[in-house]
Amino acid sequence: MEKEKISNSELNALGINDIDILVSFSRVANGLLKHGVMDKREILANLEAVIEDPMPYTLKKGGKFKNIAESIIEMRKEGRFIKQERSNFKLKEELAEFPVWGLEHIEVGALAQMRTAVQLPISVAGALMPDAHQGYGLPIGGVLATTANTIIPFAVGVDIACRMCLSIFDLPAEAVDTEKDKLKNILLDSTYFGIGCTTKSYFDSSLFDRKTWNETKLIRSLKDKAYSQLGTSGTGNHFVEWGELTIADGALDGIPAGKYLALLSHSGSRGFGGTVADHYSKIAMTKTKLPNEAKHLAWLDLDKDEGQEYWIAMNLAGEYASANHHEIHNKIARALNHTPLMRIENHHNFAWKENLADGTEVMVHRKGATPAGEGVMGIIPGSMSTPGFVVRGKGNIASINSASHGAGRLMSRSAAFKQLDKAVIAANLIDKRITLMGSDMDEAPMAYKDIHAVMAAQQDLVEVLAMFEPRIVRMADPREKPED
Template sequence: MKMPVTGNDLLSIGYTKSNILSIALKLANSAFSTQDKDAVVALFKKLKDYPENFLDDEVLEPLATAMIEEANTPKDEVISLIDAPKEYAVFGESHIEPGAKAQMDVAMKLPVTVAGALMPDAHQGYGLPIGGVLATKNAIIPYGVGVDIGCRMALSVYDIPESHFYENEARYKRELIAHTKFGAGHGYHGQHKADHSVLDSADFNLNPFIKNLHDKAWSQLGTSGGGNHFVEFGIIEFDATDEALKIQKGRYLALLTHSGSRGFGATIAGHYTRIAKDLCKLPKEAANLAYLDLNSQEGQEYWIAMNLAGDYASACHQVIHDKMAKAIGAQVLTKVENHHNFAWKEILDGEEVIVHRKGATPAGKGVMGIIPGSMTAPGFLVRGRGETAAINSASHGAGRQMSRTQAIKNITKADMKQVLKDHGVSLIGAGRDEAPMAYKDINMVMAAQTDLVDVVAKFTPKIVRMADDGSRED
């Protein structure tokens, strides 16, 4: 009885474990089943080495064609990084951990990188460090934008004097609890759902993936995430009249919110990061910086989805601020909003670039922004100076000096309670991972970016609400 040709026989003459091997093995033991095994193996060796010689063969032509097509299919080649990182500006370098700078060094070696900068609140993240600003040529990096797409700050300054707040503090606390909802996965249902024109955007019909997220977006509209997201009442002080904002010198009650695009944005981030990693093979140290060409279908889809998530995040803040103004019967004297974890098309040195600001505030000439401290430290209303070396950016906060794990390990409940009492802050929710001591000194951070922004007013937190379930940004 003739011995069949085995997979090992074909592997020994140069075949590899692939679909081609399966086809060849089946063919060898069917069309050539009556022939001598050694002769069949020799024939298939010639076929492997010279498939073009078998294109006229009645039996072997399909396999020869498949071999040629496989040989001509582009392989998933790893994209090389440039040899040395391009130079970039670092603000507050002595306060930035080595891990953040190491991540920025890798980002500056991408072949699509044009320029970069590191803000004084920078710390290590995934892909681009938090506090990293990266300008690229016609490429968008999903993890350069971040998971919480369009995360933003929004500030409403009310026509309510400081004294009225202190006289009615219990009422303000009740309204803050009544009109906010926090935490990963949390949302509204039924008649309690909010409404906003963003839900009518045609971009929700971009593709089935985005369309299927519409209900999630609707349920979480007007809610805040976990982690460092907050809604807080505080006193904002203008040392001088600001003509542009039409605000007189004085101290006013204000509402400050920090949150992003919730589960909607996080799902988009995860989906398009996976696509980018499939399409853009980078060395291991740069894998989380996989990018999409903006001329590609995938790049265009992500760009539209990212902008929709940004609009959605803004809508969440608007719902909260509208509810709160109505609840306390206040007139809004001015409102300022800015976002990070986003990418913008901007002109840098005469060419259009894609500017990623992951945990960094836009600070172009005259652009307003809010830079918060911690639940006890002041935040600052600022006006950008348009510093080119910083790619028109500034910090987005104080920045962590302890990881969440370190904070829980090193900070006691008693320590946290005492610091809140010392600063006269009433806290609703939050865990020790968000304790003030886990953050850098905001005054130190602001001192490192005097070339980037001018301070317009100082905001002092008084009643702070955060997620009370231990959840992170979702």
């Protein structure tokens, strides 16, 4: 097993940009780590403190950081390695209001997190969707508009550009029964699940011809990993499934009313997006000092290098996530020997530059929320045995043109394992005629809120165009650690 190390990027995040001091810091830090003198967190905390004020460290005889502290003092006398101005921000004292849809479905923790978010000094507006539940920093189902030149990595989420994609085929919905074995085998042969899963053949890898892959050192270092994972689905609540799509008359242009075979997938930007999120969230928390309850809402300034780097990487992760879904859908369509009539898709972990109703330019973070501007198409899934919905946004200003991204969790994963009954779950899947490959109790339908109640709570946000009922579902092996 590879030994833990303190990377140069983690040292860079402390503000070290001089190669000499970087080498010194790395040698001392990894020496202490290797010999078990301190753990990684304690080492980084000490290094951060040395940069802030090296003098106390020079006074301790035999101190582990004494030589580094003395070097910093000497360099600063020479005008090198100047102490960076550190931001220290307070939350707004006034309790800003924010609209909530489906308040009766939302836990107190998510409301508290959203209240903290709208009190950030950079916050302009916020809203909470009916599927909301407590997350990391911004709650899942939270929408936050900040000043236009700021972006919060943890308000985008760890799985950057997690998204939905639906392909509609000109085949009868009953194929999920009459052709069940064939459709099941296509999923088994054409989809890949697992934290480190990779593929070796590609339908279209042209995304990797883009110059953006050479924009930053971090992106360059992740290109090979991203390439190897193109067309894979990860773990957690990610899935690829066949189902029956019921379309209302005149709802979708060019497709008559009726029931169709459809393919629905849910996944994001895999290891590429996860590494980008981890890297820049650490930088943000180092650069932007906030009270403890808001520390994971630290932001990056788009007028500075690290902000621009994250913006480039986030948008590339969005393109990658889209290509990832297209790879899955195109391979399956080829195996099925049918071209889809229509494909509908949307992100729900992303940040967009948009304008509020009064024309104010803002950065809109939707962490587990679906874009629902006027006329914008999207997909809101339920669970493995409950319907999902194709929707059209109504452009509700109060919700910052957003809607829920799903049913939302009713209980945590650990609670699901403790509280749910395997026999009840199995009976539910039989009753709903669900063929399930993979997954575990933490993804059981009972672990999620009632999708019908969630949809009823947001009738002023979206119009329902079609209903998707899952029938043949593939998810990660139950032994896999959830990534979402």
